[in-house]
Amino acid sequence: MIILFMITTSAGWDGLLLPILNYPPDCDANLENPGTSVKGDCGNPSVGIFFFVMYIIISFLIVVNMYIAIILENFSVATEESADPLSEDDFETFYEIWEKFDPTASQFITFAKLSDFADALEHPLRVPKPNTIELIAMDMPMVSGDRIHCLDILFAFTKRVLGDSGELDMLRQQMEERFVAANPSKVSYEPITTTLRRKQEDVSAKTIQNAYRAHLIRRGIIFKRHILANNMLENGGTNQDKKESTPSTASLPSYDSVTKPDKEKQDKSKEEWAKKEKDKNQKDEWESKC
CATH class of the missing domain: 1.10.238.10 (EF-hand)
Structure with missing residues (x-):
């Protein structure tokens, strides 16, 4: 079997066929073979040629080529799978x-x-x-x-x-x-x-929130301006009432204007008293001369 396996690839089969082709006078048909009942060392050329020819045809041309075909087919399948995007x-x-x-x-x-x-x-x-x-x-x-x-x-x-x-x-x-x-x-x-729809919903919600937040900010600014304007109007009316109810500092009399007439009156009374005293002294002096 080992020898037959060796010639499966059709290498060296002629070396095995050559001894089988021996016939007299190249061999001895009456040679004793110890341990067996077969005599002679001659071959059978017709049987040897038929056996080796059939063996080579079956083993090499059929079996070996079948294995090669299977290998090539598997290789082509693997190539097609590798060419596919997914496997x-x-x-x-x-x-x-x-x-x-x-x-x-x-x-x-x-x-x-x-x-x-x-x-x-x-x-x-x-x-x-x-x-x-x-x-x-x-x-x-x-x-x-x-x-x-x-x-x-x-x-x-x-x-x-x-x-x-x-x-x-x-x-x-x-x-x-x-x-x-x-x-x-x-x-x-x-x-x-x-x-995709969830992302669109998130973007829409954020857009609405930002717009509403901006609206609240603008509304708060307008409301603050409205309150400030009302406060200014109220403060302006109160100040006007105060101006009408109380005299301004510009219309109040100054210290000099209040104290100056009294001072002038005092000086005038002193002058009159001095004049009266002078007249009285002159009168007393005239009476004494008379």
């Missing part, structure tokens, strides 16, 4: 990484974890960070609690790799069938929104 290994890797982010097998993850999950995937499904805007643009369905289903994420990432092709719907159906087969207890859910 079965990519989907298996997706589910393996999914188990790390969903240890309870709830089939959902929150939108807050989606960015880390997309960055943890391997090429070509990986969406490297920063990826928030790109994930929002995928418009994936969301359920209550901002949760996203496993299949919806896989479909969105697959569509990102393959694009809008005719094979996408068929691939989606196959993925659903495989997912249901691998997860018999598929959770039924009803999406209430999408990632």
